[in-house]
Amino acid sequence: MIIKPRVESLELQLLRSLNMRMNLTEKETNNYINLEKGFIGEQKFDEWLEPLPDNFLILNDLLLETSNTTFQIDSLVISPDAINIFEVKNYEGDLIVENENWYTRTGTEIQNPILQLKRCETLLRKLLQQFGHNHTIQVYVVFINPEFYLYQAPLDLPIIFPTQINRFMNKIKLKSLQLKDKHLKLSKQLLAMHLTDSPYKRLPNYDYEILKKGITCEHCHSLNTNYKDRMVVCYDCGHIETHKDAILRSVEEFKLLFPDKKITTSVIYDWCKSNIQKKLIQKILSTYFEQISSGRFTYFIHRDN
Ligand SMILES: [Zn+2]
Structure with missing residues (x-):
């Protein structure tokens, strides 16, 4: 057991x-x-x-x-x-x-x-x-x-x-x-x-600016991916993932790397650096996360937080 x-x-x-x-x-x-x-x-x-x-x-x-x-x-x-x-x-x-x-x-x-x-x-x-x-x-x-x-x-x-x-x-x-x-x-x-x-504390030093942006492949982790017809396709291994799953995975990866940064549509749009439209990212974030409005900007947190 x-x-x-x-x-x-x-x-x-x-x-x-x-x-x-x-x-x-x-x-x-x-x-x-x-x-x-x-x-x-x-x-x-x-x-x-x-x-x-x-x-x-x-x-x-x-x-x-x-x-x-x-x-x-x-x-x-x-x-x-x-x-x-x-x-x-x-x-x-x-x-x-x-x-x-x-x-x-x-x-x-x-x-x-x-x-x-x-x-x-x-x-x-x-x-x-x-x-x-x-x-x-x-x-x-x-x-x-x-x-x-x-x-x-x-x-x-x-x-x-x-x-x-x-x-x-x-x-x-x-x-x-x-x-x-x-x-x-x-x-x-x-x-x-x-x-x-x-x-x-054991990780190499990194900050947002030096990291390559893009959506990694769920299967082989390569950044050599492309978005087409609501799917993210990996050019290295051929793996295909829905854009929704790929974006949610990218958000989790971002949160892991930058636990103190706020999740906003612009941040995730920049992080994913793909041809997925910004409004599609916003739609996914507002569907799967809780939306918090703070002054002029809106950010997202996990619903169970
Ligand atoms: Zn791959």
Whole structure:
């Protein structure tokens, strides 16, 4: 049973948008690509978790804090006999393990994911103890990509390789114990403790003027789109979207990038920079948003605000 579903992080959404609309540095681009790849890997892992019976409580992307230290868990699965933490890695290519150090084929050292996971385990144990829980915690690094190989991996590492996921899931499914109230209570406590992260301070510097304007493609995110006959068409991948959906999506993107700016017809008309007539944009905004008149100008807010 999914208690906390996985959604795209704000940071990924923002970087995806900035990647299309400005020139990112190499480091920023790599960070963006890693987030995209990581999210794809996590979604693949979610497909594996989906068939688990209801006596498994799943909480995805938890951000928790204990003793002034925050830690993030890709997937936490409460099963009747244990709390399982999964760190999902969507690595491709080869890595080599030497003692506690992990290297690429070219000899560049990378962060040891096992140590990262052990840190999570320690912090989670500490947090649970504060609430009087003493469940068994099991941790796993899941390598989800079949194009990955790990040389010299010691047998005792808590690793699940792509070819083992199926067997692993079948094995844990066999444990058909009943969940107790304490498990449900724990899942609710963890959900309540989840912190909301603000990614804005980690983003590259940007302002409205430097960003490329236009409607991005819903599918491939390209700005190479055109409006015709109430449809927005992508010249790069051929994806077609109704102008209404494309404008509403563009408004959300604008709001995400500029949470303090007001949504007006002129602002969105300039942001979309397409041949969609201004009055059509106004019609869509006034249909789907609440209209606020303030002196000489009118702006729009979400109806549920
Ligand atoms: Zn496209």
